Amino acid sequence: MTYFFPATFSLPLLYYTLVMTTPTDRDLILRACRGDADSAEAFGELVTRYQTSVFNVCYRILHERGEAEDLAQEVFIRAYDRIHTFDIEREFGPWIRRVAANLCLNHLESQKVTTELDDERDADHAQLPEAAQEVRERSEQIRKALVSLPINYRLVIELRHYQELTYDEIAVELNIPLSDVKSHLFRARKVLAEKLHASD
Amino acid sequence: MHLTNDQLNEYLDKATHERAQIESHLDSCDECAARLSTLQNLFAELDSLPELELTRDLAARFTPRPSLPAQLPKFLTLTVSLQAAVALTAIIIAMPFIVQLIPVLEISSLSNVFIQLQTQWTTWLDMLSQVQFPTLPTFTFEISSIYLMSALVGVFMLWLVGNGLLLRNQIK
Numbered sequence: 001m002t003y004f005f006p007a008t009f010s011l012p013l014l015y016y017t018l019v020m021t022t023p024t025d026r027d028l029i030l031r032a033c034r035g036d037a038d039s040a041e042a043f044g045e046l047v048t049r050y051q052t053s054v055f056n057v058c059y060r061i062l063h064e065r066g067e068a069e070d071l072a073q074e075v076f077i078r079a080y081d082r083i084h085t086f087d088i089e090r091e092f093g094p095w096i097r098r099v100a101a102n103l104c105l106n107h108l109e110s111q112k113v114t115t116e117l118d119d120e121r122d123a124d125h126a127q128l129p130e131a132a133q134e135v136r137e138r139s140e141q142i143r144k145a146l147v148s149l150p151i152n153y154r155l156v157i158e159l160r161h162y163q164e165l166t167y168d169e170i171a172v173e174l175n176i177p178l179s180d181v182k183s184h185l186f187r188a189r190k191v192l193a194e195k196l197h198a199s200d
Numbered sequence: 201m202h203l204t205n206d207q208l209n210e211y212l213d214k215a216t217h218e219r220a221q222i223e224s225h226l227d228s229c230d231e232c233a234a235r236l237s238t239l240q241n242l243f244a245e246l247d248s249l250p251e252l253e254l255t256r257d258l259a260a261r262f263t264p265r266p267s268l269p270a271q272l273p274k275f276l277t278l279t280v281s282l283q284a285a286v287a288l289t290a291i292i293i294a295m296p297f298i299v300q301l302i303p304v305l306e307i308s309s310l311s312n313v314f315i316q317l318q319t320q321w322t323t324w325l326d327m328l329s330q331v332q333f334p335t336l337p338t339f340t341f342e343i344s345s346i347y348l349m350s351a352l353v354g355v356f357m358l359w360l361v362g363n364g365l366l367l368r369n370q371i372k
Contacts (some may be wrong), residue, residue, distance in 0.1 A: 044262035051258040056251045065255070073258050080262065125366070142249055161246045165216055186209045193242045
């Protein structure tokens with residue numbers, strides 16, 4: 001009986017505290033749609049939740065930190081402007097990441113960017129332990145291999161591997177035939193494997 | 201006949217209906233198994249890419265800045281200034297009367313004040329040590345654990361509902 005009471009009371013209390021006091025994405029979207037003084041704050045909370053993942057989508061595709069952060073900001077500004085058209089039944093996280101990928105694609109196509117490698121990441125290499133440095137160097141090789149791919153290849157890798165879309169979903173998202181999705185994806189992987197294998 | 205590149209990719213993407221045939225072939229063909237392993241390594245390497253942190257907070261743009269306290273209306277500012285002036289004049293006029301009314305204070309030395317405080321403190325401690333606590337009443341009946349549990353559950357539910365009502369607006 002002594003141990004029964006705390007267990008009985010603490011679990012509902014914990015559930016109540018976590019569930020009732022933390023608004024869901026859906027709650028925040030509904031608040032953001034109202035268009036009143038509270039809506040910007042609610043959307044700001046959504047940004048806090050997803051800004052890192054959105055930034056990483058942009059960074060994997062663009063491979064330039066400043067540009068990736070600017071574009072991630074642009075993604076959220078555009079999303080906020082169109083939040084009232086958002087289908088509340090969809091999940092916000094996957095949706096905003098797809099928006100980010102598409103915006104990066106448009107950006108690259110319009111700018112015809114020849115991506116410069118970002119040297120900022122290498123600044124602190126000397127201070128890292130050996131194991132961490134090896135991991136970081138390998139990550140850098142993967143990022144360099146990714147950014148060396150043609151834009152379309154990069155996009156299908158992003159959508160398949162990091163956003164876990166199916167072939168059909170990628171075809172819809174990029175508005176290309178299923179056969180193109182497969183050929184882009186398989187060729188991209190072949191090129192990546194060759195580049196990473198060659199750098200070993 | 202070896203597996204094609206497409207078959208291996210679709211197998212790893214779980215996008216094929218030929219899983220059983222492919223697995224059967226992989227069991228018997230070292231070359232295809234090695235190709236699959238290379239592809240699996242690539243998948244693992246792509247998955248291992250760590251997420252980087254932002255150098256700035258993108259949410260800051262959407263967080264409303266704290267607004268400055270609203271300035272008082274002009275007529276209210278004037279009223280406050282007038283009140284302050286009247287109060288100051290009243291104090292200056294009343295000062296001679298106040299000085300006459302207040303008895304002359306004896307300013308004792310700091311050590312005397314300290315000794316008085318210490319004496320007072322000791323007195324309080326003595327009083328406290330002599331306090332006799334009343335004996336608590338004993339229950340003449342036995343409280344069943346069921347009643348106790350029901351009471352606690354009732355209190356908890358009341359607390360839960362009360363907080364729910366209080367937080368209702370915040371949740372919205």
